């Protein structure tokens with residue numbers, strides 16, 4: 298994937314970042330400078346404005362590549378969709394970002410993957426910190442067989458937080474962010490398994506938010522849900538991107554078009570095209586992408 | 596003549612039913628026979644008095660105490676060792692040469708007749724380590740004997756914990772040990788518990804191995820190094836030496852009832868636990 302020098306893209310990216318950029322945590326960008334630059338004849342700012350950056354990144358299961366030579370930057374406070382046919386490595390890439398794939402034996406990576414400018418596959422990386430910063434929501438709602446409260450309090454408790462009042466507050470805030478608070482606030486002791494599928498998935502989102510991550514990874518979060526539950530989650534994604542960077546894998550083209558600003562099309566383990574979602578869906582540069590988004594293959 | 600599928604289906608059902616009933620009948624017959632001959636001799640003094648005249652008279656209190664001590668100690672030793680071994684095997688190593696050797700080893704241990712464990716315990720604990728015929732020697736021997744059971748059942752229980760629980764736990768930033776204690780052990784607890792209960796049953800009913808390691812003293816034990824006689828060994832000696840068939844049946848009845856009660860309690864407990872974690 299060649300380096301993009303597209304000013305439109307950068308400007309729209311930066312516009313959506315606006316004032317949410319936390320200087321202490323992320324590299325600050327000089328926004329005015331970018332907006333003032335002339336379209337089409339300037340280059341990307343020197344300092345990377347991405348929160349996730351893959352640099353020729355490959356992930357191998359044994360000798361078989363799950364994804365290969367991925368180079369892309371994912372921008373903060375936006376929804377980035379990863380689309381592509383089954384088995385093309387979407388989950389592999391997503392699960393590399395918080396190194397949850399480390400659980401699988403005989404894997405290895407090549408190239409680099411940065412989160413917050415840190416090379417996450419370097420030896421110095423603290424996996425516990427990384428995973429607290431990069432939360433994950435899975436395809437199937439998978440709450441623990443515990444109460445609603447204990448599910449959301451699980452993450453904070455791992456960090457050694459024991460004080461009831463602190464836990465209570467974190468649980469409430471997380472459930473509120475996941476738009477589930479009003480439905481469960483009277484019955485936090487209820488088993489999480491007694492909730493509906495859509496509620497369980499929002500609970501899983503709340504649980505992922507409980508460690509106050511920067512990034513939220515979602516692997517087909519709606520594929521096990523009915524249309525109403527799905528649209529609730531989509532609405533939620535819309536609000537969550539104000540505070541979080543979201544990377545979502547989806548097989549649903551309408552969903553990708555609805556919720557995401559950027560879209561990456563993967564095929565056979567490679568990144569074929571990565572651009573603004575509107576561009577990917579209206580005017581893709583690559584024939585394969587076009588065939589896929591118009592439903593001619595995949 | 597052709598047999599219709601419906602007819603063969605009826606035949607198979609009837610046949611399976613017959614076999615099952617025969618099995619159940621044999622089991623009920625054995626238990627019933629012993630209880631019929633034994634229950635009549637069980638009374639309060641039989642349960643609370645020491646035996647006199649080699650067990651011809653008096654009760655079985657020292658054997659009850661001996662059984663509880665040997666079994667309890669054996670399980671207290673075997674359970675943590677077994678569960679920690681399993682955690683190491685399932686969570687801390689990748690499948691490889693070492694794990695297959697350990698697994699092969701435990702399978703072999705499980706297939707060895709208990710008298711061999713007894714012999715080993717006799718040579719190693721009683722003679723070499725000079726522990727003598729004692730509660731300690733018996734318990735250590737039984738612990739080794741039930742280790743494979745505990746490892747096997749815990750391993751099954753731990754492997755049955757959904758992968759997604761592990762992923763979620765790691766995803767929320769847990770260390771491996773936090774994941775093991777907060778997720779894996781919690782949801783594997785009913786399975787692990789079942790394995791431990793099975794081991795308790797095996798320890799209580801074991802005869803050969805305790806005969807060679809715990810001895811057969813009739814006295815109340817006064818230290819961990821005292822020799823004791825367990826219930827099953829008492830039963831064996833009473834009947835084999837023809838000392839007292841009444842007391843032998845009575846002892847056997849106590850054994851059977853104890854094991855039944857343990858199993859029922861364990862079953863109920865595990866069911867409640869399983870309902871909680873699943």
Ligand SMILES: Nc1ncnc2c1ncn2[C@@H]1O[C@H](COP(=O)(O)OP(=O)(O)OP(=O)(O)O)[C@@H](O)[C@H]1O
Nearest residue numbers: 358361362363382383384385386387388389390401
């Ligand atoms: N645990 C694993 N071990 C070996 N190979 C794997 C493993 N997981 C995935 N793969 C392989 O890696 C490739 C990419 O798989 P991945 O699950 O990332 O695809 P995907 O795009 O998420 O597919 P889907 O849309 O079906 O979820 C596939 O060829 C798959 O067979």
Ligand SMILES: [Mg+2]
Nearest residue numbers: 387388389516
């Ligand atoms: Mg997938």
